[in-house]
Amino acid sequence: MADPIIAPKPQLARRAHIASLEQYQQIYAASVRDPRGFWRECAARVDWFHPFERTFRQDFANAEVSWFLGGKLNAAHNCVDRWLHDRAEQTALIWVGDEPGTYRHISFHELHENVGRLANVLRAHGVQKGDRVCIYLPMIPEAAYAMLACARIGAVHSVVFAGFSAESLRDRIVDADCRVVLTANEGLRGGKVIPLKATVDAALEGTAVTTVLVKRRTDTAVPMRAGRDLDYDEQVQRQRAYCPIEWMDSEDPLFVLYTSGSTGRPKGQLHTTGGYLVYASYTHEIVFDWHRGDVHFCAADVGWITGHSYIVYGPLCNGATTVMFESTPVYPDARRYWQVVDDVQASIFYTAPTALRALVRFGDEPVRTSSRASLRVLGSVGEPINPEIWRWYHDVVGEGRCAVVDTWWQTETGGILISPLPGATPCKPGSATFPLPGVRPVLVDEHGRELTGNDVTGNLCLVGSWPGQARTILNDHERFRQTYFTTYPGRYFTGDGCRRDADGYYWITGRVDDVLNVSGHRLGTAEVESALVAHDYCAEAAVVGCPHDVKGTGIYCFVIRGKAAEGHDDAEVEDVLRQQVRDAIGAIATPDRIQLVSGLPKTRSGKIMRRILRKVAESRYDELGDISTLAEPAVVEEIVAGHKTWAK
Ligand code: WT7
Numbered sequence: 001m002a003d004p005i006i007a008p009k010p011q012l013a014r015r016a017h018i019a020s021l022e023q024y025q026q027i028y029a030a031s032v033r034d035p036r037g038f039w040r041e042c043a044a045r046v047d048w049f050h051p052f053e054r055t056f057r058q059d060f061a062n063a064e065v066s067w068f069l070g071g072k073l074n075a076a077h078n079c080v081d082r083w084l085h086d087r088a089e090q091t092a093l094i095w096v097g098d099e100p101g102t103y104r105h106i107s108f109h110e111l112h113e114n115v116g117r118l119a120n121v122l123r124a125h126g127v128q129k130g131d132r133v134c135i136y137l138p139m140i141p142e143a144a145y146a147m148l149a150c151a152r153i154g155a156v157h158s159v160v161f162a163g164f165s166a167e168s169l170r171d172r173i174v175d176a177d178c179r180v181v182l183t184a185n186e187g188l189r190g191g192k193v194i195p196l197k198a199t200v201d202a203a204l205e206g207t208a209v210t211t212v213l214v215k216r217r218t219d220t221a222v223p224m225r226a227g228r229d230l231d232y233d234e235q236v237q238r239q240r241a242y243c244p245i246e247w248m249d250s251e252d253p254l255f256v257l258y259t260s261g262s263t264g265r266p267k268g269q270l271h272t273t274g275g276y277l278v279y280a281s282y283t284h285e286i287v288f289d290w291h292r293g294d295v296h297f298c299a300a301d302v303g304w305i306t307g308h309s310y311i312v313y314g315p316l317c318n319g320a321t322t323v324m325f326e327s328t329p330v331y332p333d334a335r336r337y338w339q340v341v342d343d344v345q346a347s348i349f350y351t352a353p354t355a356l357r358a359l360v361r362f363g364d365e366p367v368r369t370s371s372r373a374s375l376r377v378l379g380s381v382g383e384p385i386n387p388e389i390w391r392w393y394h395d396v397v398g399e400g401r402c403a404v405v406d407t408w409w410q411t412e413t414g415g416i417l418i419s420p421l422p423g424a425t426p427c428k429p430g431s432a433t434f435p436l437p438g439v440r441p442v443l444v445d446e447h448g449r450e451l452t453g454n455d456v457t458g459n460l461c462l463v464g465s466w467p468g469q470a471r472t473i474l475n476d477h478e479r480f481r482q483t484y485f486t487t488y489p490g491r492y493f494t495g496d497g498c499r500r501d502a503d504g505y506y507w508i509t510g511r512v513d514d515v516l517n518v519s520g521h522r523l524g525t526a527e528v529e530s531a532l533v534a535h536d537y538c539a540e541a542a543v544v545g546c547p548h549d550v551k552g553t554g555i556y557c558f559v560i561r562g563k564a565a566e567g568h569d570d571a572e573v574e575d576v577l578r579q580q581v582r583d584a585i586g587a588i589a590t591p592d593r594i595q596l597v598s599g600l601p602k603t604r605s606g607k608i609m610r611r612i613l614r615k616v617a618e619s620r621y622d623e624l625g626d627i628s629t630l631a632e633p634a635v636v637e638e639i640v641a642g643h644k645t646w647a648k
Contacts, residue, residue, distance in 0.1 A: 003428040003501070006394065008421075012376060012403055016289050016423020024424040024434070031437040032464075038438055039067070039467060043278045045285075046317065047082050048073050049247045052274065058465045060490055063472070063481035065465040067275030068250040075254055075277050076152035077245050079316035080115055083108045091321045094295070094344050095141050098188040098327045100336070103343065106141055108319075111148075113241040114141070118149035120239035125211045127180055129154030129246050132256065134178040134209075136160045136169060136200060138187030139326040142215045142232065143302045144312050146182045147255070151273075154246035156253045158268070161303025162187050162194060164586040166202035168266075172258050173203060175268055176474060179210050182232070184217040190331040197222040250274030256474050257305055259411040260524040261483060262495070262514040268474030269411050276414050277317055279468030283415040283436060284314030287405055288348045288377050289422040295374070297323040297346035299337065299355065304521070305411040306381055309468075310350060314415070329355045334362035338370035338397070349397075350379035350407075352520035356389050357550045364396050372397065377422050380406045382520025383552045384508055390429035408432040408508050410494060411522070412484070414468025417441070418506050431505040440464045443500055448488045451500075459512055460498040461491035514610070516543075519551040521588050525610075528555060528591070531584035536564035537573050538580075542600050542608050546592065546617035554592035556617040557581075558639065561596055570596055595642050599635035601627065612636060616643050 013019045018027065031038040036055040043052065052071030059065070083090070088109040095104040106114070127133060133155045137143040143159070150157040158176045160169050173181065181204070187194035197214055201223070204212070214224065215232040224231075248254075254273045258266040284290055288310075296315045300306035302324075315322035323344055329337050329351075337359070341349055359366070378398050380390070385406050394404045403422035409415060417439045418432040425433050435441050443451040443458035451458045469492070473480040487493045497509040511517060514525045525543040532541035539562040548554030557577070565573045574594040582590050601609040609630065615623050621640050627633050 003431070006427045006429070008423055008425060009401060009403060011401070012289065013423035015291065016421070017286050018421045019423045021424050021426065024421055027437045028435070032440060035438060035464060039278075042282050042438075043068055043274070043467075045281055046073060046078050046274075046277055049077075052250055056465060056467070060485050060492065063477065063485045065469055065471065066251050067272075067465070067467045068278070071250040071274050072247045073250065073274055073277070074152065074245045074248055075273055075313065075317075076115060076148040078277060079148060079151075079313060080108060080112050081245070083319045084112060087319055090319075092316060093141055093144060094321060094323045096323060096325045096327065096340050096344070098191065098331065100332060100339065104141065111145075114145045114236075115148040115152060116241045116243040117236040117239045118145050119152040119243035121213065121235045122149055122155060122180065123153055123243070124239065125180060127153065127155050130156065130253070131180075132156045132158055132176040132178045134158050134160060134173050134176065134181040136162060136181060136183045136196060137215065138162050138184055138189065138194065138196065138217060139301060139324055140184065140215065140217055141324065142182070142184075144324065147302070147308070147312055151254060152243055152245060154248055154252065157255045159255070159257060159303055159308070161301060161586075162196055163303070163588055165583055166199045167584050168586055169199060169203040170205075170207060171265060172268070173207050173209060175265075176256055177208065179208055180213070181209055181211070182213045182215070184215045185222040186218045186220055188217060189326065190328040193218065193220075201225075248273045251471070255308065257308065257411055259305075260515060260522045260527060262524055263526050264524075266524075266527070267476070267479065267483075269470040270472050270474050271414055271468070272471050275467030275469070277313060279415040279466060280309040280314035281317035283468075284310060284320070285318055286421055286436070287407060287416050287419050288350070288379060289403075290315070290318060290320055290348065292319065294347040295321045295323065295344050296348045297325070297341065297344060298350040298379075299325050299329070300350070300352070300381075305414070306350075309415050329359055334359050334366035335369055338367055338372055341372055341375060342370050345374040347374055348377045348379065349375060350381065352382040353380055353385040353389055354383065354519040354550060354552055356380070356385075356393055357552075360389060360392055367396050372399065375402050378402050378404045380404065381409070383517045384510060385430060387429040394429070406430070406432045408506070412470040413466070414470065417462070417466070418508075428505055431501070431507045433505055435506070439466055441498075441506065442491065443498055444488050444491070454500055454504050455502045457497070457499040457509070459488070460494045460496045460508070461488050462494065463491050516545045516553050516555060518553050518555060518588065523555070523585075523589055527585060528557065528581055528589055531581045531589070532557060532559060532577055534584060535577060535580040536562045537568075537576055538562050538565075540600060542610060542613055544610060544614045544617045548592060551592075555589065557591045557594045558597050558600060558613055559594055560598065560600065593646055595639070595646065597635065597639055597642060599632055599638075601636050601639070602631050603629065604631050606631075613639070616640055619643070619647050
């Protein structure tokens with residue numbers, strides 16, 4: 001049966017930047033015919049202190065790309081100062097606090113002052129161009145000030161999601177060699193207190209950090225270490241509001257952001273200034289069809305790339321009003337998002353399918369209590385959106401009048417690559433539809449042969465660079481090259497599987513490597529496994545994904561007890577190990593199931609047969625394939641039996 005097609009709404013097409021499928025196709029064709037011309041023109045959307053001389057250079061064999069060579073600019077200038085002449089009093093940032101009804105409007109003028117003061121504080125504490133600064137803050141305006149203050153002086157920010165554990169935070173601080181950390185005494189989310197400063201204290205043991213700036217978010221006094229810890233407010237009050245701008249080369253780093261891969265520790269993805277900013281701002285404008293005056297509400301956290309590109313850099317670089325939401329979709333109840341949409345009169349709303357799946361459970365009533373009349377575009381990001389959820393988003397939240405844009409991209413891509421455009425693209429629920437202008441996806445089979453034509457399924461790669469592409473992994477360019485450019489030489493490999501249907505629509509089918517997408521967050525199975533085996537209750541572990549109604553993918557751990565766990569009952573061992581993973585990585589990595597087993601399915605050469613474990617975790621017992629070659633085929637029976645008792 002053919003997939004149903006939802007046509008773009010005429011009332012959206014009338015005002016859209018890209019206003020029909022034909023127009024999209026023309027722009028797209030021109031962009032791939034002449035990428036240099038296309039991107040050169042596109043780059044004019046940002047303010048250049050010095051124009052660039054060459055549009056781009058690409059050498060995928062060596063994993064090297066550079067954009068807008070020879071140009072000079074500053075991201076904070078583009079996101080703040082540039083708007084002072086005509087919209088200084090316009091709201092740049094609407095902060096939505098955790099407690100319902102808490103709002104703060106920060107104008108571009110105020111943003112400029114706050115960023116300038118903080119930039120001067122950083123300079124006063126020795127931060128120089130190129131130095132890395134760690135930001136471990138909750139969703140408060142200071143998180144945006146901190147990113148922009150770093151950008152202003154040419155420092156490279158490394159935002160660490162405030163849900164990560166002390167150990168994860170320390171790894172990231174050490175890897176990036178940060179000397180300065182910005183944090184808060186405590187965070188507040190869904191009425192719960194998050195002890196951020198205590199986590200920072202634990203993380204800093206044995207690191208080179210010299211300075212910690214502590215913003216007071218709550219009234220709780222926290223211990224401050226003399227000579228290292230400083231009160232944020234006291235520090236900014238001492239500085240003047242104006243801070244001179246450091247003009248950066250296009251290819252000077254703007255930030256690093258850590259993300260999980262299939263092996264090893266999280267990788268610090270490095271994004272640079274010119275290409276990233278052009279790409280974030282261009283995609284923000286066309287994908288959400290943003291127009292001056294529109295309030296953009298992206299409900300992500302700045303700890304992820306979505307927050308970087310579509311709360312801070314993209315919207316502010318376009319002079320937009322952007323929303324920063326401190327709370328959760330269900331605090332104090334399931335009406336919260338829609339209440340905020342009405343209160344701030346948001347035109348654009350952007351969230352992850354996991355949040356929508358959590359909300360659907362409460363039915364339509366909590367949505368219907370709001371007006372949502374201001375909304376025009378509803379975005380989805382981070383994981384495949386189930387067609388039923390897509391329909392609910394479209395029919396109930398958007399009342400059939402709003403465009404739904406299912407945006408596919410990655411931390412490494414800097415911005416959206418595949419997505420419908422609100423005024424142009426006929427949608428099929430569950431498909432991210434077509435590539436944006438200048439983006440060239442290809443599907444390849446396992447031998448690296450390109451699958452041309454339609455109605456094909458393969459691994460998703462990109463040929464040709466785009467400005468937002470990550471440039472390297474901090475301190476490990478070889479790993480960058482290996483991970484993305486060697487599987488299919490000459491192409492960037494995304495790690496995702498994908499189908500291009502008979503009509504040329506792209507359907508992302510999910511990761512084809514050992515990366516889990518848990519509630520739209522990326523986790524390497526290897527990371528969870530090393531957290532488990534670090535505890536002496538665990539002798540050996542294998543972690544795979546399992547279907548989960550809300551999270552999309554849950555974390556399923558097969559564990560062989562360690563000696564130290566002898567004499568403890570199963571429930572206790574499971575609890576201890578669950579806590580162990582939370583402590584090692586953070587709450588987002590909490591295992592959904594720990595199954596204690598006496599052995600793992602291994603080949604005779606000792607390799608764990610993860611394929612079998614994945615099938616078991618998906619309850620696909622009939623698809624285990626040939627298990628006769630295993631060292632101990634009997635363990636499979638035990639594992640299946642153990643899974644059945646849990647899954648029923
Ligand atoms: C992975 C990247 C992009 C910002 C948030 C996640 C999955 C992302 C979609 C989508 C299906 C998606 C992919 C991708 N993903 N968007 N619209 N449909 N899958 O960034 O943490 O770097 O994760 O998220 O598997 O590779 P990330």
